[in-house]
Amino acid sequence: MSRTIVVRYGELFLKGANRHFFQSLLQRNIEAALKPFCHKIIKTQSRIYIEDFELNVQDEIINALSCVFGIYSISVAIKIPSKMQQLKEACLAHSPKEGKFRVSVNRADPKISQRSMDIAADIGAYMLANTDKLKVDLFNFDFEVKVDMRENGYSYIYFHDILAQGGLPVGSSGKGLLLLSGGIDSPVAGWLMAKRGMRISAVYFHSFPYTSELAKQKVLDLAALISKYTLPISVFIVPFTEIQQAIRTSCPADYMIAIMRRFMVRIAEKIAKNQEIGALITGESLGQVASQTLESLTSTGAVTNLPIFRPLIGMDKTEIIALAKKIATFETSILPYEDCCTIFVPKNPIIRPKIEVVEKIEQALDIDALITNAIENVEIETCVHNC
Amino acid sequence: MIFYDNASTTKVRQECLEELEHFCIENYFNPSTLYSAGIEVAKLLRQCRQQMLESLSGKGKLIFTSSGTEADNLALLGLRYPKGANFVLSPVEHSAICQTANYLKQQGYQVRFCRCSSSGKADIESIKELVDEHTALVSVMHICNETGAANDIAEIVKVVKSINKNTIVHSDGVQALGKLDINLKELGIDLYSISAHKINAPKGVGALFVKDGVRIFNIMYGGGQEYGLRPSTENVAGIMAFGRACHLAIAEREEAVKKYSAINQAIRTKVQEVDAEVRFISNQDCVPNILTFTSKKVRGEVLLHALSKQDIFIGTGSACSSSKKTGRIPQALGLQGEYRDGIVRLSFGKFNTLDEVAYFNEKFEDIYLELAGTIGR
Secondary structure, eight states, rough: EEEEHHHHHHHHOOOOOTTTHHHHHHHHHHHHHHSSSSEEEEEEEEEEEEOOOOGGGGGHHHHHHTTTTTTEEEEEEEESSOOHHHHHHHHHHHHHHSSSEEEEEEOOOTTTTHHHHHHHHHHHHHHHHHHHSSEOOOOOOOOEEEEEOTTTEEEEESSSSEEOOOSOOTTTTTTEEEESSSSSSSHHHHHHHHBBBBBEEEEEOOOOTTTHHHHHHHHHHHHHHHHHHSEEEEEEEEOOOOHHHHHHHHOOOGGHHHHHHHHHHHHHHHHHHHHTOOEEEEEEEEESSSSGGGHHHHHHHHHHHEEOOTTTTTOOHHHHHHHHHHHHHHHHOOOOGGSSTTTOOOOOOOOSSOOOHHHHHHTTHHHHHHHHHHHOOOOOEOOOOOO | OEBBBBTOOOOOOHHHHHHIIIIIIOOOTTTTTHHHHHHHHHHHHHHHHHHHHHTTTTEEEEEEEEOOHHHHHHHHHSSSOOOOEEEEEEETTTHHHHHHHHHHHHHTOOEEEEETTSSSOBOHHHHHEEEETTTEEEESSSOOOOOOOOHHHHHHHHHHHHHTTTEEEEEEEETBBBBBBOHHHHHOOEEEESSGGGGOOSSSOEEEETTTTTTOOOOSOOTTGGTTOSSOOOOOHHHHHHHHHHHHHHHHHHHHHHHHHHHHHHHHHHHHHHTTEEEOOOTTBBTEEEEEEEESSSOOOHHHHHHHHHHHEEEEEGGGGGGGGGOHHHHTTOOOGGGGEEEEEEEETTOOOOOOHHHHHHHHHHHHIIIIIIIII
């Protein structure tokens, strides 16, 4: 008899021939998440089992697992050979000593001929016969004894399912480059795409001395926070001051933001292509600010061939904030550093920029030289969550 | 590296390090103990307290605290106020006073702010108008940490007491120690806060002077240290270092002020030459170790970042602190429009030299013109 953590897959069930690829990736990600702990991982057709861990780190292991995308649920179980007498005794030994209960059996082992309902009834009868204060109630029960009889000849007894994040294993859906600012939205956007299996890198545009070192550190902190879910994140820090200066000198104030966003996307695309990253990710939500109107998004998107994923596009701010709180980035996002300097924000930015006008204004700029210079001076930091 | 942010904190001087080492390693005993080594430390602590009081000409108690902020809190929260009492404050008080007063306001007391000049000096006429028979406390900082404006505390005490002799007058003297010739007796002040780390002693030590006859109560509970007003084992090493720094700062004050004046004038001249539109907030009412000005062409924080890249560290005061934005100070100083966020504060200290000024001026000119010229705001 031993303590085991049972990990159940989410959508991987839907996968056909590729299932093995998804399972192996999930196992690798689980191994990465559980690196600090001594343990053994056993992969089977539809479950992963974590065994041989110290009991005092059980909660930490569960916490770590609950941040791994691709896991549907987790249970702490007692593992014993699928022998009826041992099963009955173990169910009784590990159950509360009083209250209303029911027994549910899942029989995945074809070698066992007895029906699940009958096994459940046998176990329940044994428990009733050997205690005074237990009562069976199939509908209004205080606890449920769950017995999962697997094809490996072992049964797993557990009482609770802990719901995890679901989604797909990170790395199963390609790589995306997240445009990460210090705000509330972009970390959430990165998290959502990682949930769909995307491996995330990030790009941050740094305008020193107009934005402070604290603003940069805040972005790195945010990357570290979401790396709890996404695996370590490489952050590409792009010096952006020269470009902003050039835009300010040569372009009308109301078009500054529109043109700035196009530069950001052009630079992100270059980095993405250098790193073999297949998509850009932004935290844009339709209509939230002037640069997120349909026309602004069209103008920004026109400078790249890469798909731009905008997972927050249909969300309200309150919904985004709720997610930011859930993934614990909100408190860092609302630190004031990012808005210390609003120097480049015109009072009345254009809400519906026309591409032909934007392109005409941009003719005053040496776009290629500016982008090349910025990219040559990119710094890269790797951000890892500090448990 | 040039450090022009001495109003925020200072480098610890060698003599203080020696005190720290001695009282951390050799004479580290708890002054409340009954064996001879502890009794000896208690005696040295008593002497230190007495010497500090004497050098400040104070007749009363000196309560050591963990900081100037704690001393301010003890002053405001340690007094007992009747129902319906009001407080009169200068509008540019440090947050340690403003936030504590805000707490008292939430308890139902009234907080009144006097007017101040464009350099942050409290307007005595305005204080006169605000003080009445229900005024329990007036708190006006001796030197404004934002601008260097020196308030005439003796006159304020006189005016306040002539209206209501029961009103307690407190002054936050954190920026004044070592910069002004402080004579607590002549000031007539009831409560006066000071801090160690502004005069080249370590962080973590402050003190509140309580004049004889003024009754305050403890705001923390514990052992009976510091006359029962500030329980907890004394930070002996820090206090002894504070005492040494206090003695030295007072002895060196006149020479230091001359140096600050020279640095101040040289930089002021350069700044004016670089941009005639810069508005100097610090004027003749201010101590020379603080030089605050504001530009409508370059934001204070941007200038701070650009200079820090050259290893020159300046401040913006709490006008745009690193952790929050507040419009309280610019508003009180009457700054309008684009001048509101262009504030920078240079504050000079013991380790600054006249030789550094040429380098600072050169870098300042280059950076300022680049920021103002290429970018504007």
